[in-house]
Amino acid sequence: MAYQRSTLMQERLAENRQRILQSARKLVARGGFRMAAIAAVAEDCGLSTGAIYRYFPSKSALFIEVLSSAVAHECEILAEIVDGDGTATQRLRDAVESFARRALQGPYLAYAFIAEPADPDVEAARILCRRDFGDVFKRLLRKGIASGEFPKQSVDVSAACIVGAFTEALVRPVEHATKPKSGDALVRAIVEFCARAVTRTA
Amino acid sequence: MAYQRSTLMQERLAENRQRILQSARKLVARGGFRMAAIAAVAEDCGLSTGAIYRYFPSKSALFIEVLSSAVAHECEILAEIVDGDGTATQRLRDAVESFARRALQGPYLAYAFIAEPADPDVEAARILCRRDFGDVFKRLLRKGIASGEFPKQSVDVSAACIVGAFTEALVRPVEHATKPKSGDALVRAIVEFCARAVTRTA
DNA sequence: GAAAATAGTGAACTTGAATTCACAAATTTA
DNA sequence: TAAATTTGTGAATTCAAGTTCACTATTTTC
Numbered sequence A, B: 001m002a003y004q005r006s007t008l009m010q011e012r013l014a015e016n017r018q019r020i021l022q023s024a025r026k027l028v029a030r031g032g033f034r035m036a037a038i039a040a041v042a043e044d045c046g047l048s049t050g051a052i053y054r055y056f057p058s059k060s061a062l063f064i065e066v067l068s069s070a071v072a073h074e075c076e077i078l079a080e081i082v083d084g085d086g087t088a089t090q091r092l093r094d095a096v097e098s099f100a101r102r103a104l105q106g107p108y109l110a111y112a113f114i115a116e117p118a119d120p121d122v123e124a125a126r127i128l129c130r131r132d133f134g135d136v137f138k139r140l141l142r143k144g145i146a147s148g149e150f151p152k153q154s155v156d157v158s159a160a161c162i163v164g165a166f167t168e169a170l171v172r173p174v175e176h177a178t179k180p181k182s183g184d185a186l187v188r189a190i191v192e193f194c195a196r197a198v199t200r201t202a
Numbered sequence C: 001g002a003a004a005a006t007a008g009t010g011a012a013c014t015t016g017a018a019t020t021c022a023c024a025a026a027t028t029t030a
Numbered sequence D: 001t002a003a004a005t006t007t008g009t010g011a012a013t014t015c016a017a018g019t020t021c022a023c024t025a026t027t028t029t030c
Helices: A007-035 A038-045 A049-055 A059-082 A088-105 A107-114 A120-146 A155-175 A183-198 B007-035 B038-045 B049-055 B059-082 B088-105 B107-114 B120-146 B155-175 B183-198
Strands: none
Touching: A007 A038, A007 A049, A007 A059, A007 A107, A038 A049, A059 A088, A059 A107, A059 A120, A088 A107, A088 A120, A088 A155, A088 A183, A107 A120, A107 A155, A120 A155, A155 A183, A155 B155, A155 B183, A183 B155, A183 B183, B007 B038, B007 B049, B007 B059, B007 B107, B038 B049, B059 B088, B059 B107, B059 B120, B088 B107, B088 B120, B088 B155, B088 B183, B107 B120, B107 B155, B120 B155, B155 B183
């Protein structure tokens, strides 16, 4: 007779799948893809390397899922802020702050999403994610420009610059020889930078 | 009797060394470290893989030299602009434009210098290079703040944001679904973004 | 509880790229 | 030009990391 998974079993499998994704995310956040070898992921989530391949067909597939689910989550949060109430300037500040604050927990994660080179298939997935991600900022920039709050500017370039600015600023502090800024001060400085960059200048 | 290299021979060796460095730089500029396998470098400069190891003890050593010589060159050019005449704002514009324009020739090169993950020893070298590089911008920011042209701000963060902004903006256009901007328009948009970001806002 | 099916294990296999090395070519000495 | 030394070659080796697979453990069916 056909084998039928019990509800309990299904739950356990789903849980394992999640655990794998979480471990992968954690390791990427800690040190980029280099830290996230399959063996390391397996070790972290208490499974064997072989087991990973029961849940994901390849390393790429696993990381594509890590990437896209995290980005989708980010986009939801940002979209809520961007489409909310208040001036475009304030919404930009809030969006940048929100993103920066979360990214600060795992600087490498933000970095991996945005820049770290990977296999071509992961790269392809990233391009899609990036578009979604950039679109949120572009939408906000367009609104601000339409309302006259922001000066005319290339929304493509400004969006890219914003993303680049805080990625860089977030990933870098690690290597500052001087005392690393407190998270709060860092986030505030980044927000100010971005706010000045898109708003009208004298 | 002791073997003595003729002047001609010495020149040829030095030339080979340069050729290797050039090939490596070219390949990195074209597609990041991934494209720059030792075999590819060897092929490009018309030597065998074994020969490369007569000139450089390891792949890392080779790339560290590519990196630091290119960054040193950049820093010289930028320093000249930054320490020249004119308002801080104008010098910032010129510096960003100059860098962006050159980076545009080989987007991946700028990217590899700034962000691409690599072996720990290359990473260590990059940190040193980045400090030199960031220092040029910080010096400019400090001057502008002192003269009252720029509002008070974290020079560390702003410098990082500037570097991040144009790196991102330069590397990304490749994947814009929409028509890629012409180089000129792109550079201009980046310059405007950075100029607004550091100068006083209304 | 025994048989059938699925899930998990980890050592072995595969792959791709860095590095080495036995040898060939070229250069210098005498 | 012959011997000695250095430089160049590229196939073989090493190494790291992804993937597979023969086997064990667990779960489901009857």
